Amino acid sequence: xxxxxxxxxxxxxxxxxxxxxxxxxxxxxxxxxxxxxxxxxxxxxxxxxxxxxxxxxxxxxxxxxxxxxxxxxxxxxxxxxxxxxxxxxxxxxxxxxxxxxxxxxxxxxxx
Amino acid sequence: xxxxxxxxxxxxxxxxxxxxxxxxxxxxxxxxxxxxxxxxxxxxxxxxxxxxxxxxxxxxxxxxxxxxxxxxxxxxxxxxxxxxxxxxxxxxxxxxxxxxxxxxxxxxxxxxx
Numbered sequence: 001x002x003x004x005x006x007x008x009x010x011x012x013x014x015x016x017x018x019x020x021x022x023x024x025x026x027x028x029x030x031x032x033x034x035x036x037x038x039x040x041x042x043x044x045x046x047x048x049x050x051x052x053x054x055x056x057x058x059x060x061x062x063x064x065x066x067x068x069x070x071x072x073x074x075x076x077x078x079x080x081x082x083x084x085x086x087x088x089x090x091x092x093x094x095x096x097x098x099x100x101x102x103x104x105x106x107x108x109x110x111x
Numbered sequence: 112x113x114x115x116x117x118x119x120x121x122x123x124x125x126x127x128x129x130x131x132x133x134x135x136x137x138x139x140x141x142x143x144x145x146x147x148x149x150x151x152x153x154x155x156x157x158x159x160x161x162x163x164x165x166x167x168x169x170x171x172x173x174x175x176x177x178x179x180x181x182x183x184x185x186x187x188x189x190x191x192x193x194x195x196x197x198x199x200x201x202x203x204x205x206x207x208x209x210x211x212x213x214x215x216x217x218x219x220x221x222x223x224x
Contacts, residue, residue, distance in 0.1 A: 092153075
């Protein structure tokens with residue numbers, strides 16, 4: 001019955017690798033998001049996607065790319081991982097910009 | 112700097128006291144939302160206030176919005192140890208740039224039993 005689920009919960013990988021984080025929502029929402037939370041707990045919006053339009057935060061490196069196979073999924077692909085990519089990544093969904101439901105987060109550690 | 116910035120960054124109070132957190136933002140908004148995050152967990156929505164509303168209540172929560180000052184406050188009354196968490200404000204900018212719900216840095220609240 002999980003509303004927004006993301007996998008994996010933990011991801012440890014070496015610099016230079018390519019990895020993906022999956023996200024699925026079963027709420028029928030029209031908008032999905034990816035956020036990055038750094039060690040100081042600051043939440044940074046990375047992408048917003050509503051099956052018509054992808055909004056990209058211009059500060060996000062192009063090594064990061066969202067992929068949406070359908071309305072219920074928004075996966076995050078990261079190429080050439082760097083140490084600074086270590087963070088907790090949250091997927092979320094909502095109807096437009098009303099109440100957002102968050103996944104439990106994926107803790108990415110790049111070594 | 113960020114669209115939503117909370118103040119204070121950290122707050123420590125005794126159980127039973129009230130906790131007030133503030134949020135300032137920079138652009139016009141459609142709505143402002145408050146979220147809670149327990150350690151190691153995802154964010155949970157608490158309350159949404161629209162730009163044409165000035166005050167909203169939900170249980171022990173009271174939110175105010177002053178669009179002229181571009182600020183909001185979250186008041187938790189009669190705090191409990193279980194209220195210990197980080198609290199974030201998020202804004203839906205009214206800038207026709209699409210859906211970008213943007214969060215501030217959060218206030219870490221500790222309620223001591």
